[in-house]
Amino acid sequence: MKIAKDTVVTLQFKVAEPTGKLIEASREPMVYLHGGYNNTLPKIEEALEGRESGDEITLNLQPEDAFGARDPALERTIPKSEFPPGVKVGGQLEGRTDGGEPHVFHVMKIKGDKVLLDGNHPLAGRALRFSLKVTGVREASAEELAHGHVHGEHGHHH
Ligand SMILES: [Zn+2]
Numbered sequence: 001m002k003i004a005k006d007t008v009v010t011l012q013f014k015v016a017e018p019t020g021k022l023i024e025a026s027r028e029p030m031v032y033l034h035g036g037y038n039n040t041l042p043k044i045e046e047a048l049e050g051r052e053s054g055d056e057i058t059l060n061l062q063p064e065d066a067f068g069a070r071d072p073a074l075e076r077t078i079p080k081s082e083f084p085p086g087v088k089v090g091g092q093l094e095g096r097t098d099g100g101e102p103h104v105f106h107v108m109k110i111k112g113d114k115v116l117l118d119g120n121h122p123l124a125g126r127a128l129r130f131s132l133k134v135t136g137v138r139e140a141s142a143e144e145l146a147h148g149h150v151h152g153e154h155g156h157h158h
Helices: 042-048 142-147
Strands: 007-016 022-025 030-033 056-061 075-079 092-096 102-111 114-118 128-139
Touching (some): 042 056
Antiparallel strands (some): 075 114, 092 102
16 A cells, blocks of 8 residues: 555654764654644655555755754753753753743753753754655544544554
8 A cells, every 4th residue: 555645654764864874763663644744744754655565765854854943042041040950961841932932942061050951853953864664554544534643553542
């Protein structure tokens, strides 16, 4: 069966730098509902359209087609005294954007009495090479289509 709108796709994936240096590899397969439900990057959906189980694709994406450009407004420095206890470098905390929207910030560095936070996606501003291997394609259920996401193994449980 070919990947088309309203199919459920199972993938193994690797994300690397354009040089091929590995950034992240899937331990668990990724499962998503195909067809513009915002479950994965539009460029990935585009590349997978019409493919089938067993197909392998390598995709080089510029930052704007992957996780977007870095937004300097999402870099913050706060005094350590405002920092919740128990949070460490590499951790996350919820803050607010300049517009007042809740937003997750990553703790980048603690320097003296200052804490550097970054609310950008960790892969923002980077060109990326995706290696995708399709390991399954099936039709989505009516319930999955109504919800806009996959249920069952590796999907949503609710
Ligand atoms: Zn659901």
